[in-house]
Amino acid sequence: MRYFEDFQVGDKIVTRGRTITEADIVMFSAFSGDWHPLHTDIEYATKGPFKERIAHGFLVLSVASGLLPLSEMAIIAFYGMDRVRFIAPVKLLDTIHVEFETMEKQDRDERGGVITFQQTVKNQRGEDVVVGMMRSFIAKRG
Amino acid sequence: MRYFEDFQVGDKIVTRGRTITEADIVMFSAFSGDWHPLHTDIEYATKGPFKERIAHGFLVLSVASGLLPLSEMAIIAFYGMDRVRFIAPVKLLDTIHVEFETMEKQDRDERGGVITFQQTVKNQRGEDVVVGMMRSFIAKRG
């Protein structure tokens, strides 16, 4: 486990990639209940601005959360998000990865503190897809 | 479809509820790849701050997105999120719903504009679970 003390401002992580498939979009539509025709109706989507079905914003953020090594972080709770911006669509068979940088540490109490990470989801061409600031409450070692 | 012109500042929506089950947490862990033991290891979670497994933050936001009548909105793209805060955990068999208010309309061009919604996810006791500002680019009727 990585504790509050183990993070340094400026630390960077670059994750492996995951290809977003038609199956991912169907499964996320099903799980979330968001069947907007932009994602799930090929007739509608091909007439729209992207000319094909695209992934949901929360699909991209959910997949990004699983690419990060969160299981190795002593997270107590997800504190929040700020300035999340969806910059480019994720299309079928795009492959995304995450770049993650420790931006700020706020010591709170003997239990832990809040760390702010800048998260950038990128596609296989190196283009930014989603950017945002994620903040988690992370335990101290003791 | 509801277009940019059809939204008024102050409009409010209250959605139906959805009970969050053990199956939802397993399915979301699987889909996202985030198997943090807070969500998926009953031995670890019962020793932690919440004394039991809790839902992922993005599970709650993803389910919230599906409770909203997004399919009836002429969304062109999800613009972004600001000041998202996770206030209380969602535990097994909690039932969540969403309260959603139109806060601001920014006319952009002949295609559409950006609408800012305040989203509050609440549980069956009426407690706030997640709050945040969601902004979408929504088409004009023409």
Next chain:
Amino acid sequence: MRYFEDFQVGDKIVTRGRTITEADIVMFSAFSGDWHPLHTDIEYATKGPFKERIAHGFLVLSVASGLLPLSEMAIIAFYGMDRVRFIAPVKLLDTIHVEFETMEKQDRDERGGVITFQQTVKNQRGEDVVVGMMRSFIAKRG
């Protein structure tokens, strides 16, 4: 919620569409346990009458049920179905929608009554795919 009193004979609904994907057929085979090679074995299916894998009949009816705004209807129970006929196959990347008409109302007691709906599932070419009469027991407002 729409109650028994809110339905009028002759009311019609046309739903949004949903594209049926390979992932849908795999997921439905898995859920139902019906792995008939017409649906799941590309070698077998390409030699059969449809020359490719087709969707299960209950897949189509299950998806149709989710396209309808059932969550807004004060359904007490699904009463039954009559004269359901499968007219044309649903193939990969066909997009289906539902046309739904209120045909008959039978007042039963102070709790509610049985309403008969004619349901037609159509594909992206406007061809009928499945037709049938669905009957639900729907609560009265009081």
Next chain:
Amino acid sequence: MRYFEDFQVGDKIVTRGRTITEADIVMFSAFSGDWHPLHTDIEYATKGPFKERIAHGFLVLSVASGLLPLSEMAIIAFYGMDRVRFIAPVKLLDTIHVEFETMEKQDRDERGGVITFQQTVKNQRGEDVVVGMMRSFIAKRG
């Protein structure tokens, strides 16, 4: 494979059982898109006529289709259903099985014919849950 010639009026099949779990109801809600609160909102369902969440009608029919040995039948197409009646609810941890009887054979042409089966889904107490007549177009051996 069992062909048209291999079915005799009066043949009966009794299948193994399958327990319907909370996970099944969540997965079917997700797949179908039917999140009616009778099935998915424990607060709403406990105040309703069944006092708890119940399975969808099409969940029961879909599971029934997978309990039958359809993969061993030379089905060309699902012809239709008549007089399907939902008699009793399926609740969490009920175990259902299917009793299936060949009722009628209609020879059509050199390719095959339509066979009518009476299907009864029963629960672990032997109570009828759903009954109906299913008709399939089944190939001849040649």
Next chain:
Amino acid sequence: MRYFEDFQVGDKIVTRGRTITEADIVMFSAFSGDWHPLHTDIEYATKGPFKERIAHGFLVLSVASGLLPLSEMAIIAFYGMDRVRFIAPVKLLDTIHVEFETMEKQDRDERGGVITFQQTVKNQRGEDVVVGMMRSFIAKRG
């Protein structure tokens, strides 16, 4: 149910086929948590030895287990596996089936005995994909 007494050394079974799809690989990655880029990153996989994404070894073994008529065998427990060898990759839209032969019967006690089966998973070109010896503890009829 087939009991210990019902198996004879030399009995052979050849199962129906199942096509392995992109959806299967995504679903198995999700369920197992094994997102190795050989299976899930099209950019990585196309540069690797197989030039495309391939199925997981345990995906193939799991699907093989479901192709076998295990539900009709009076299995008490899965005893073990020996000399399992992965001989050829399973690629998207390959169709696999299983050939299964009873090799040895070991009577243990009045409850049952251990039967050794040789299992060969083959693809649509008749090539061996996985071979191995599976041993199960199977009940006697009494």
Next chain:
Amino acid sequence: MRYFEDFQVGDKIVTRGRTITEADIVMFSAFSGDWHPLHTDIEYATKGPFKERIAHGFLVLSVASGLLPLSEMAIIAFYGMDRVRFIAPVKLLDTIHVEFETMEKQDRDERGGVITFQQTVKNQRGEDVVVGMMRSFIAKRG
């Protein structure tokens, strides 16, 4: 990525845990198609040797594969398994983890070599659940 050169005989890994839920058993039954009543029929299972539904052997091995840090290993192919033995059942809400030891390295050619790992899946009481030898072909660094 960890390459052939990076593994030393005697290296050990102990993974995080994952709780096996009813949802996991339903999902694996669905994916694999193995609905043996030991796993999926509560009426049958409670009369059997374990008195309740238990997890499939391949469910346990599949979950074990995802607990291991395979994504960080430069695996070319899964070579095989030997002496896999299922020692104790995994029941609902048992939490399993994996202990994994490098046992042997066989240099093959300039591309890589075969490494033999001893894998032990344990439950929350420290009892062995499954043991076996897994062999993978792993790339050299060059």
